[in-house]
Amino acid sequence: MNYDYIIAGAGAAGLSLLYSLLQDSELNKSNILVVDKDTKQQNDRTWCFWEREASHFESIVNHEWKTLEFKTEEFKRQFELEEYSYKMIRGIDFYEFVLAFAQKFDNVTFCYESIISIDCDKEKAKLITENGEYKANYVFNSTPIFNPEITAENSLLQHFEGWEIETKQPVFDEKVGTLMDFSLSQENGATFMYVLPTSSTKALVEYTLFSPKLLDKETYKTALKNYIKDDLKIEEFEITHEEFGVIPMSLAKFEPSPKNKDRIVNIGTAGGYTKASSGYTFQFVQTHTKLMIEALKQGKSPVVSPSFREKMFHWYDKTVLDVMLTKKMTGKEIFSIMFKKLNPEKILAFLGNQSTFWQEIKTMNSVPLIPFVSSGIKQFFSKN
Ligand SMILES: Cc1cc2nc3c(=O)[nH]c(=O)nc-3n(C[C@H](O)[C@H](O)[C@H](O)COP(=O)(O)OP(=O)(O)OC[C@H]3O[C@@H](n4cnc5c(N)ncnc54)[C@H](O)[C@@H]3O)c2cc1C
Numbered sequence: 549m550n551y552d553y554i555i556a557g558a559g560a561a562g563l564s565l566l567y568s569l570l571q572d573s574e575l576n577k578s579n580i581l582v583v584d585k586d587t588k589q590q591n592d593r594t595w596c597f598w599e600r601e602a603s604h605f606e607s608i609v610n611h612e613w614k615t616l617e618f619k620t621e622e623f624k625r626q627f628e629l630e631e632y633s634y635k636m637i638r639g640i641d642f643y644e645f646v647l648a649f650a651q652k653f654d655n656v657t658f659c660y661e662s663i664i665s666i667d668c669d670k671e672k673a674k675l676i677t678e679n680g681e682y683k684a685n686y687v688f689n690s691t692p693i694f695n696p697e698i699t700a701e702n703s704l705l706q707h708f709e710g711w712e713i714e715t716k717q718p719v720f721d722e723k724v725g726t727l728m729d730f731s732l733s734q735e736n737g738a739t740f741m742y743v744l745p746t747s748s749t750k751a752l753v754e755y756t757l758f759s760p761k762l763l764d765k766e767t768y769k770t771a772l773k774n775y776i777k778d779d780l781k782i783e784e785f786e787i788t789h790e791e792f793g794v795i796p797m798s799l800a801k802f803e804p805s806p807k808n809k810d811r812i813v814n815i816g817t818a819g820g821y822t823k824a825s826s827g828y829t830f831q832f833v834q835t836h837t838k839l840m841i842e843a844l845k846q847g848k849s850p851v852v853s854p855s856f857r858e859k860m861f862h863w864y865d866k867t868v869l870d871v872m873l874t875k876k877m878t879g880k881e882i883f884s885i886m887f888k889k890l891n892p893e894k895i896l897a898f899l900g901n902q903s904t905f906w907q908e909i910k911t912m913n914s915v916p917l918i919p920f921v922s923s924g925i926k927q928f929f930s931k932n
Contacts, residue, residue: 551657554583556666557663561815561821561833562688562816564837565688567604567649568604575845578655580653587660589643592639592791594636595636595639598900599831600902614634616634616726618727620884625888629896630893631897636744661678664677666687666694666812672684672811673686673811689815693818696800703760703796705758705761706758707795708756708792709754710755713753713787725744726743737757738758738759738883741755753775755775797869805851813850815833815837825864861901877915
């Protein structure tokens with residue numbers, strides 16, 4: 549069977565693309581094969597992101613915040629969001645939502661197999677799994693098959709353990725999310741807690757680090773226990789969900805399409821849509837999905853080249869990451885300066901690739917010149 553599209557990997561990017569294809573009155577007639585080794589029935593991650601307008605996935609937003617907080621031991625800044633909302637979607641809600649919608653279409657086939665390779669010639673793309681071979685006009689790949697090598701020289705790892713906890717007594721203010729609490733030991737790299745209350749008795753607390761190496765399992769758990777007891781002042785709680793994640797924050801080049809393989813489109817993290825300076829991915833996947841759908845509707849190749857502005861944001865990200873990788877400044881120092889000096893909503897616009905050039909000049913002016921200029925020049929001339 550020849551498919552129009554094969555979606556290789558049914559995670560955030562693969563299912564966002566599937567949902568958008570099926571929402572379109574022309575593209576939803578295409579023959580689509582979705583291949584994943586996993587059936588996506590676990591709540592394996594929680595996505596948070598900020599956006600100005602509601603997306604396709606508004607109905608599964610679990611909670612949203614209009615007030616956020618940034619903290620260190622020296623200062624605390626609580627701020628109201630006017631344009632943006634900070635939102636949370638649970639992985640399992642997202643998978644179930646898209647998969648239930650796709651069940652309505654006879655032209656969508658799911659195949660739960662491990663992908664071994666993906667290749668193409670001028671006419672067709674070919675995907676080989678442990679059990680078979682499938683062909684399509686395009687393969688949209690979010691598996692790590694074509695990922696560049698991640699090394700300690702080119703990347704930091706964003707690693708975290710998150711616990712959703714429930715208390716008997718009301719202790720949280722569900723209107724206020726803590727984006728970053730840096731009032732922790734920084735001995736293992738940039739280290740902060742993320743506290744997102746979804747009710748007065750429930751919150752996701754995440755111990756997050758940007759560093760070259762992972763810690764041993766117990767260290768994350770001890771840090772979470774200590775923070776909940778000493779900082780949140782909670783003695784009794786139940787852990788209702790646990791998640792662990794490692795996201796590459798990398799200078800390595802994630803290609804939009806593997807070299808000379810134009811019928812393979814890398815999407816999601818594999819396509820370079822994980823922001824090098826922050827690890828956020830979900831909102832960039834949505835922007836990329838829209839661009840691919842527009843291209844397909846116009847009969848063009850869905851391999852969309854980054855625009856001039858996207859290249860600029862990529863350069864800013866690489867510069868910030870280079871400053872951290874070369875230890876010119878710590879993550880805590882960089883984020884503290886920005887949250888002390890700048891309008892926090894403008895920081896979110898900058899981190900979301902939605903700022904104006906004038907705001908970017910202001911952001912650059914807020915950080916120390918020497919480390920950023922030297923990393924900026926280095927990254928400007930780097931090939932990635
Ligand atoms: C725990 C966790 C929390 C995160 N939280 C946030 C957040 O709050 N905000 C944010 O913006 N980003 C977050 N991220 C980062 C990013 O958004 C996610 O990693 C996101 O899922 C990336 O989407 P993706 O489609 O590229 O990859 P995935 O969602 O990982 O999808 C890839 C799919 O490919 C499948 N696959 C891989 N290899 C093969 C193979 N050989 N054969 C068959 N199938 C294969 C996998 O099973 C998977 O379903 C988080 C990541 C993790 C791990």
